[in-house]
Amino acid sequence: MKNTKVMEKNARVVNRHINSKLKGKPAMLYDAAGHLIIHGGKRLRPYMVIKSCEILGGEMNNALPAASAVEMIHNFTLVHDDIMDNDEMRHGVQTVHKKFGMPIAILAGDVLFSKAFQVVSESKLKEHAIAQLISRLAKACVDVCEGQLLDIRMASQGRNPTEKEYIEMISKKTAALFDVSCSMGAICATGKPTDVTNLSTFGRNLGIAFQITDDLIGIMGDPKITKKPVGNDIREGKKSLPILMAIKLSRGNDKKTILKVFGNSRASKKELEKATETIRQLGIEESVRNQALKYAKKAEKALSEYSGPAKIELVGLLDFVVRRSL
Secondary structure, X not given: OOOHXXXXXXXXXXXXXXXXXOOOOOHHHHHHHOHHHHOOOXXXXXXXXXXXXXXXXXXXXXXXXXXXXXXXXXXXXXXXHHHHHOOOEEXXXXXXXXXXXXXXXXXXXXXXXXXXXXXXXXXXXXXXXHHHHHHHHHHHHHHHHHHHHHHHHHXXXXXXXXXXXXXXXHHHHOHHHHHHHHHHHHHXXXXXXXXXXXXXXXXXXXXXXXXXXXXXXXXXXXXXXXOOOOOHHHHOOOOXXXXXXXXXXXXXXXXXXXXXXXXXXXXXXXXXXXHHHHXXXXXXXXXXXXXXXXXXXXXXXXXXXXXXXXXXXXXXXXXXXXXXXX
């Protein structure tokens, strides 16, 4: 990605701002709240807040509280996701509930959630802008919760969801935070309804493309990069678009090979590798990337009336998201 250095620069500024806000006593509570944050991350969502502000002529400092708040909400969802899934590791480090225990992890998530709204409410923007930011962030949090339940329901149902149902789920669970990142950035700059709508549309479609690609990586990704065992999503029975496509397209022994490990926690490494290779040979990667590209094009179209460095940097995210290596 050409603007990696810009992302890294933004991440450092956002990190400093978040760290300044996540302080208090008992210290362990704030250590737990900041645990995943201090162990890295591209700060993709804060980057979108800042660039969505800058594309409309706004300044980074105006968007910094909103950018920090979105990252806090993102990490709040990660803490609670890990608890629900009982995951032990995330991006190569212990999950919060494994390191600090379940009660403290729940409280840490609550602190991140609450601090996000506190940070926005204390920003130096006009009152009507702050009210819009809080309203949109609250709606995004509700969307994420609804999306999470849709995901849980899909996993427990005997039937496989349709592609439309899958898109609806990821639109809420994942894309809602991309959407709100961009719309909050727009509000920090101008607050004009057309600008907010355009940036919101960009963010939502970028988020859908991101999750589709992420689900592809969840099946075929290199464990050294993903930090997850090969075929992890297949073993967990995750009803993602790539897996649904593979089950639908496969026939005979190929279908048996995939279904043998789908949702089978006892599947061997060899069986998983065979299923992954079968999916690869079905040509799933190209089909899934084309789907992601369709949403990336919708996102780019939403920015058609804008120009300048910030637009170039936002459009650059599309290429980064859709073409992420496996």
